[in-house]
Amino acid sequence: MATILKGAPVVAAMNERNAALCEQLKAKGITPTLAVVRVGEREDDLSYERGVMNRCGKVGVAVRQFVLPADATQEQLLQVLDEVNTDDGIHGCLLFRPLPKQFDDRTIRAALRPEKDIDGITDGSLAGVFTNTDLGYAPCTAQACMEILKYYNVPLSGKRAVVVGRSLVVGKPAAMMLDRENATVTLCNSRTRNLPEVCRQADIVVVAMGKMAAVGADCLRAGQTVVDVGIHVNEEGKLCGDVQFAAAEPVVDAITPVPGGVGTVTTSVLVGHVVQAACKKAGV
Amino acid sequence: MATILKGAPVVAAMNERNAALCEQLKAKGITPTLAVVRVGEREDDLSYERGVMNRCGKVGVAVRQFVLPADATQEQLLQVLDEVNTDDGIHGCLLFRPLPKQFDDRTIRAALRPEKDIDGITDGSLAGVFTNTDLGYAPCTAQACMEILKYYNVPLSGKRAVVVGRSLVVGKPAAMMLDRENATVTLCNSRTRNLPEVCRQADIVVVAMGKMAAVGADCLRAGQTVVDVGIHVNEEGKLCGDVQFAAAEPVVDAITPVPGGVGTVTTSVLVGHVVQAACKKAGV
Structure with missing residues (x-):
């Protein structure tokens, strides 16, 4: 039985932090x-x-x-x-x-x-993600993955991480942010050969392919933490991710659910960026 | 016996191309x-x-x-x-x-x-490398690695590449440029555990650690192409790279020498960028 890395407690902690900062700003x-x-x-x-x-x-x-x-x-x-x-x-x-x-x-x-780009869409923000400087803000979904990993104390330094999908909104910035935490990061794309084997080499698997149920048990092994960025509606009208949750959950150590995982945290990251931008400007 | 991927023929081809473009510009x-x-x-x-x-x-x-x-x-x-x-x-x-x-x-x-940044040092150029757009120019040494791989027709699409070292002048941009060619890229850093094993998983190994003779035969296997970015002076006063050339050469398929490899090509990339910038401006 894997630990389910729910977004709700991450969001609660972020809301609390953001509300406290808003209070400090309000005082000013x-x-x-x-x-x-x-x-x-x-x-x-x-x-x-x-x-x-x-x-x-x-x-x-x-x-x-x-x-x-x-x-x-x-x-x-x-x-x-x-x-x-x-x-x-x-x-x-x-x-x-x-x-x-x-x-x-x-x-x-x-x-x-870029200093108002709290959604990470400008070249300034993207250069900031790439060069690890405080130019602009990281794309929110990529950062949401990191917030979940940090909240649940998933060790990253020296670990192997695989990011499946290389979009500028999730995959590439997530790879850079995992590298920043000293993970050894592999970035996969649609031409990657033997994706299951590559995924199994990782301690952390971030799946951002945008393909429903594309990652199954063959890509996974015991000991892994899986972050599922996908969000789709299946034939039964239910929300589901890029990972086959029912197949993955018995295999891995920890996994984010869909819904209730990464997506939930993304909004809080966005709001947190606004608060940060206001704090920076006010010197709080 | 590995194929030695010498820089000289790459430089000759680039010089020829650049000289031809200069002629066209001269006519204008x-x-x-x-x-x-x-x-x-x-x-x-x-x-x-x-x-x-x-x-x-x-x-x-x-x-x-x-x-x-x-x-x-x-x-x-x-x-x-x-x-x-x-x-x-x-x-x-x-x-x-x-x-x-x-x-x-x-x-x-x-x-x-950024449009005059032919050495890839501005945030504009680095955003261009990260987002795969024609903003600015890629750092020359990273691009020199790519020019060598392309000149010698080393297949990249669907292959696994490992980049050892994550500097903004070589490692990170090289990783992005290999990704652009649809390689599956792993970026290693000083915290990477079991570097030899990670390196052996790659078809292409780009070594940009800045540590003399840090990569030996234990990191390599038959079938690999090795690009050595390092340049050092050893105890005997001879130039050498990050890779133990004598140990690596009998093992791998192809390897760049030091001196006479990546370093030689870097200058031609720089000059090529100036020519490109002039062509862009003139609409050639």
Whole structure:
């Protein structure tokens, strides 16, 4: 029986820490404030937005919404970002992507100031992750994986970690953050041969393939900690991850559930970044 | 008997390519121009500078030297970089580092425009390496490893690569560039346990530890390609690498020599970047 690495206690600890910092900021007359910039009304975005607003409310972070119609122009969005950049009362910005196709993603990302990029989408933030400096902020899902591993005291230094999937939002930054903790990290991709064998060599397996149930018991062994980043809806309408949970759980030492794992923690990381940005600015 | 992956033919091919591009630029009245910015007279810098100037001369790249005394101020250096940034006749800049201690490395690096950063020292260039976009230029030594592997047609896609050492000038960018070629890459560091076993799992081993003769036959097996980035002077006053060449050569399939391997190619990569920068600007 594996230990189930639930997100809830990680979130509770983070909320507590963030709320305490918000209190300190409040004493200085500062309310950490998140700008949510959304183009259109995509259901995924709206659902994530509700989660973020809810979490923000709980710890004392204010939210300002900037909503553009789905047919907004690049100029209009750049103007909103300029407002976000220059408004001293805004500490961080969440911009929903992918953007509709009239936008040039690179131009838009480049327009946001890295110090307000609490979602890790700018080149500044990504350079910070790569070079291990405090430029910008790490992508939230990648950091959520790390928060879970740290909360549950999973040893990383000198351990072997395998990251399956190399996206810029999860796989690559997670690999860099595991390296920062002195793990020996292997980054797998869709061309990786004999993925099961490569996975079994790891002490920690982070699965961020975006493929439902792609990792089964053949990829796993006793002693491992598995972090499942995937989130899918199966044929029965139930949420599930990239890992075959029922097959994996009896084999490994510890595993994050889906739902209730990485996804739950991501929002708290985002909110934590806003609080951090406000603290940095105020010198708290 | 391993194939010796000498740098010389790689350099010859690169020189030919660069000279041809210089001819095309010349026809448009453009001379690709490198600014060499040096503070003080450190012997290592002077020797590398001579090599660069020599290689530039061979292919038709002009060099402009900006030399400051060892006790120059940060202001003075920033002024030089401003001149380099704004001078349309300069296509790339090589700034020798580490700088004397009166300089703040981060401020100085941030002052150089990424499009002139042909040595891959800015956050822009490093973000480009991490995100696989054409922002700036990759660090030259890391790219030299890739040029050798490509020249000798070493298969990378689907292969396992191990990079030993995680510096920002070699290890980390080399890992990203191998990933870009669809290798499954493991990044090792000084805390890696059982390094020999990890190395033996690889098809390609890139050694950039900066430790003389640290990798011996126990880390290697038949079928491997070894790229040795190290350069040291041994007790007998001879140049040698991070790999025990005499022990490794009978075991592996292919190996780069020291001297005459990666180091030789690095200068050509640098010169190639200047030519590329001039071509980009001229639309060639």
